[in-house]
Amino acid sequence: MACADASQSTVAERNVGMIDFDRIYDRHQFGSVKWANQWDEFSPRVEGEDLLSLWTADMDFRAPETVIARLREAADHGIYGYTRRDPRHYEIVQSWFARRHDWSPALESMLPAPAIMPSIAAMLRTFTKPGDGVIVQSPIYSPYFEVIQGNGRKLLVNRLRLENNRYELDLENFEKLAAGAKAFLLCNPHNPAGKAWTREELTALNDICERYGILVISDDIHCDIRLSNRPHIVFSSISEDAAEKSFICTAPTKTFNLAGVPSATVSVANKERRDALLATMQASFMVNANFFGRLALEVAYSTGVPWLDQLTRYIGGNVGFVLKFAEDRLPGITPMRPDASFLVWLDARGLDRKVGGVQQFFVDQAGVNLYDGRVYGPGGEGFIRLNVGCPRPLLRRGLERMSRALESL
Ligand SMILES: Cc1ncc(COP(=O)(O)O)c(C=O)c1O
Structure with missing residues (x-):
């Protein structure tokens, strides 16, 4: 593909096909912050066995194929001046x-x-x-x-x-x-x-x-x-x-x-x-x-609109899944429905008091790493942020682990 412009987007739009957002990719090999459970080399690691990473705000999906193809072409050119x-x-x-x-x-x-x-x-x-x-x-x-x-x-x-x-x-x-x-x-x-x-x-x-x-x-x-x-x-x-x-x-x-x-x-x-x-x-x-x-x-x-439209539907599905799952199986957790983004803010204040820190509780008892609401300043205490920019099977696994941890309380 030559340089992208608006006229090429129609070709890309026709060719995008159905994207498999359910597919799980291993991200460890390229130093992913999210999957290393570490913000950067200056921050302490979140330690835990087989941790599922549903915290920092990137997604576990491949970028649009049009972007990948162009970056691959540029990478293959080999001169990065x-x-x-x-x-x-x-x-x-x-x-x-x-x-x-x-x-x-x-x-x-x-x-x-x-x-x-x-x-x-x-x-x-x-x-x-x-x-x-x-x-x-x-x-x-x-x-x-x-x-x-x-x-x-x-x-x-x-x-x-x-x-x-x-x-x-x-x-x-x-x-x-x-x-x-x-x-x-x-x-x-x-x-x-x-x-x-x-x-x-x-x-x-x-x-x-x-x-x-x-x-x-x-x-x-x-x-x-x-x-x-x-x-x-x-x-x-x-x-x-x-x-x-x-x-x-x-x-x-x-x-x-x-x-x-x-x-x-x-x-x-x-x-x-x-x-x-x-x-x-x-x-x-x-x-x-x-x-x-x-x-x-x-x-x-x-060229990204068709990809984004599919992604948005998928994320919307993930949010719906979380809302329903929380209602049925996560007592003490109330999700807030977002208008935008791939982040869901969970009110777990009662639970936080009961277990003495809900984020650490889910790391230790569920093997799920979420963002601690305290990090977000006044008003964030007792909340946790869940990143739903991930394959639904992985999200389901995380929520089931959280549910089992709550059952054991
Ligand atoms: C609200 C907001 N602003 C900025 C950023 C980071 O932006 P950048 O990486 O371009 O500095 C993030 C990343 O999570 C974010 O959520």
């Missing part, structure tokens, strides 16, 4: 968001990024000073704490309110924190809960940010796998002033399971801020393209 993104790269990104999310970022608004988290760090370093307040809404993806505190900024936590097994905004408290904040780090859709924020909710947040002069960094990495009829609303699409103050961070890495070949895009409508951010990124030599990451992004966005 410096590579660049041409203007078509940004047209591909623009076209993806226009087709999938009814949002068409201006071509000149887009900056290349190696991944989401390094670009958020660059934004904080460019637009806030040490000691400045940055708001997050917990429970939340824990590297947000690290990127704020690790860069010497002040973490301001607005706890989400849990109502009828859904998270709601606490706008009153958000406004109190806003008075001492320079930036707000929005996770849309929300990780760990998989909630897609509505236009009304985003507008309410934007109104407060407008009043207090707060910049909004929106991380939309989980926007593509849509499980409910709630659309993904891009923050900058709600109004002109929202667009002016925002940085929209996107990547195909969760969507197409490409976390190990990352490439991301940041859209910044305001020219002055875009230039300032680019200057920081250039000073950190962050803008060089990764040979495989750039290609993977282009091919995935150009």
Whole structure:
């Protein structure tokens, strides 16, 4: 295949066939973080016999065949020199968001990024000073704490309110924190809960940010796998002033399971801020393209829709399976139904108290490794996050092990 573009996607779309997401692949040989039960070489390992890994957020599925074929072709070429993104790269990104999310970022608004988290760090370093307040809404993806505190900024936590097994905004408290904040780090859709924020909710947040002069960094990495009829609303699409103050961070890495070949895009409508951010990124030599990451992004966005549609149905099936299984056989565990992503947030607070730490209980008694809700900050205590981006037979095995562990209590 030559370079991917939108016209080739129709050929790919016809040829995709039924994908066997049930198939289990051994991932140990390539140093998988998820299956080594280790975040990185600096974190302690989760120890256990024959552990099933249903924690960190990548999936146990092969990427779309079109992506694999193009990467294989590039790998076979064997010369992995410096590579660049041409203007078509940004047209591909623009076209993806226009087709999938009814949002068409201006071509000149887009900056290349190696991944989401390094670009958020660059934004904080460019637009806030040490000691400045940055708001997050917990429970939340824990590297947000690290990127704020690790860069010497002040973490301001607005706890989400849990109502009828859904998270709601606490706008009153958000406004109190806003008075001492320079930036707000929005996770849309929300990780760990998989909630897609509505236009009304985003507008309410934007109104407060407008009043207090707060910049909004929106991380939309989980926007593509849509499980409910709630659309993904891009923050900058709600109004002109929202667009002016925002940085929209996107990547195909969760969507197409490409976390190990990352490439991301940041859209910044305001020219002055875009230039300032680019200057920081250039000073950190962050803008060089990764040979495989750039290609993977282009091919995935150009040809990946049929794969993504099948994946979304499969993940939806896995979520349904978890909801039913929990109702029948996991007493003390209440899953939250996600609007998007491949993550299911499980309320196990009673159980957590009873067993003195529910995550460790399932590691020790079930051989299942889930993410401990405590990691997600205030409000995460007693919850666990289950990654359903895996073959259903494997998911079933994990849930059955958990069920047996609960029976033995
Ligand atoms: C909300 C969120 N943002 C960012 C990331 C990581 O993005 P990257 O690997 O591009 O830094 C993740 C990964 O799990 C995530 O869940």
